[in-house]
Amino acid sequence: MIFCGLSVVMAMLGIYALLSRKTLLGWVFGLQLIFQALVSFGVFIGHARHMALKGQAIAFFLMVLGLSGIVASIALSVRMFYLRKNTRMDVLKELRH
Amino acid sequence: MNLDVNHLPIVVLSAVILILAAIAVFSRSFRTSTLSVWGSGMLLGFIFLYLGSEILALGQWMFSTLTAFSFLVHGLLFGDLLDQNPKTKVAWRSIIMPSLGAIAFALIIGIGIDDFEQWNFELAPEVFALKDFGKNLIEQHTLALIALAIQLVLATVGVGVVARADWIAQGDRR
Numbered sequence: 206m207i208f209c210g211l212s213v214v215m216a217m218l219g220i221y222a223l224l225s226r227k228t229l230l231g232w233v234f235g236l237q238l239i240f241q242a243l244v245s246f247g248v249f250i251g252h253a254r255h256m257a258l259k260g261q262a263i264a265f266f267l268m269v270l271g272l273s274g275i276v277a278s279i280a281l282s283v284r285m286f287y288l289r290k291n292t293r294m295d296v297l298k299e300l301r302h
Numbered sequence: 303m304n305l306d307v308n309h310l311p312i313v314v315l316s317a318v319i320l321i322l323a324a325i326a327v328f329s330r331s332f333r334t335s336t337l338s339v340w341g342s343g344m345l346l347g348f349i350f351l352y353l354g355s356e357i358l359a360l361g362q363w364m365f366s367t368l369t370a371f372s373f374l375v376h377g378l379l380f381g382d383l384l385d386q387n388p389k390t391k392v393a394w395r396s397i398i399m400p401s402l403g404a405i406a407f408a409l410i411i412g413i414g415i416d417d418f419e420q421w422n423f424e425l426a427p428e429v430f431a432l433k434d435f436g437k438n439l440i441e442q443h444t445l446a447l448i449a450l451a452i453q454l455v456l457a458t459v460g461v462g463v464v465a466r467a468d469w470i471a472q473g474d475r476r
Contacts, residue, residue, distance in 0.1 A: 211316040213405060215323050215342075222327045230332070230373060234339055237369060238323055241346055244362070252353055258438050261355050265439070268361055269450055273457040275369055279376060280465040286380045 209253075212246035215239075229282040233275055240271030312349055319345050332377050340370035357435050 215238055222235030244264045251260010319342045326338035343366025351359040439447055 208312060208316065211320065214320055217405075218320075218323045218327045225327075230376060231335070233373070234326055234335055237339055237343075238326070241343055241362075244358070245346055245349070248350060248353065248355060248358060257354070258434070259442075261358055261435065262439055262443055264355075264358055265361065265435075266443070266446055266450060268358070268365060269454070272365055272369075273454055276372075277457055277461055277464070279372055280461040282376065282380070283465040 208249045209246060212242040212249065215245070216242035229278065229285060233278045233282075236278060237271070237275055240267060240274070243267045244271070311352055315345050315349050315352075319349075333374070336370050336373045336377070339373075340366050342366075343369075357432060 219235040219238030219242060222238060223232055226232050226235065244267050247260050247264035247267060248257075249260075251257045251263070254260070322338045322342040322345070326335045326342065329335045329338065343362055347359040347362035347366070350356075350362055
């Protein structure tokens with residue numbers, strides 16, 4: 206269980222990055238840390254419960270989901286730069302208009 | 303749960319990963335943050351390798367390297383490397399609640415399973431092959447695999463639409 210603490214602390218750091226960073230890329234840093242925490246959590250739980258293959262399958266799905274989410278965030282960041290010439294998070298609200 | 307000297311590499315790697323993650327979150331330099339996130343992902347891959355998950359280790363290394371490369375290219379192109387003040391002030395109450403939520407989530411999953419004290423953290427309990435992993439995915443997670451494939455197609459199309467250039471959005475054929 207002590208290794209699951211690594212996942213929890215990494216997820217907390219990712220949440221703090223989501224709250225504190227101003228730019229979209231800083232926000233994506235937090236997103237990546239959260240997904241790394243989820244992947245490691247799946248692997249650690251699987252090993253601790255003698256279901257390593259199942260834990261790895263869950264971690265695989267989470268890793269691919271995280272990768273697609275981060276790619277989508279970077280695409281959104283490119284779009285923001287096209288429209289507003291910067292990637293600050295407060296500009297994101299204006300994309301609705 | 304029994305910890306012995308065989309778990310020492312995982313403990314050391316975990317400590318370094320947490321230090322790198324903290325540097326990534328609290329550093330004011332974009333380049334330092336990118337390299338720290340990359341380093342933490344690579345070391346996490348080494349933990350997976352030590353646990354016998356070669357497939358996940360390779361996936362994690364590719365994932366970290368590709369995203370770090372994308373961050374650096376994006377930062378160079380769009381000037382994020384020049385952002386000297388990337389942070390804003392955060393109220394403590396807005397940190398405490400999500401943190402408590404993360405701890406509660408882990409506790410619910412950990413305690414809610416059963417026989418918590420009988421957990422035994424085995425190192426590489428079986429030898430996995432790519433064939434076994436793929437067979438497990440196809441036979442036991444078929445629906446999730448199909449949903450993941452559809453989601454990847456939608457994400458690929460969506461990324462192309464979102465990141466299109468303005469002259470394409472305006473129908474200007476050059």
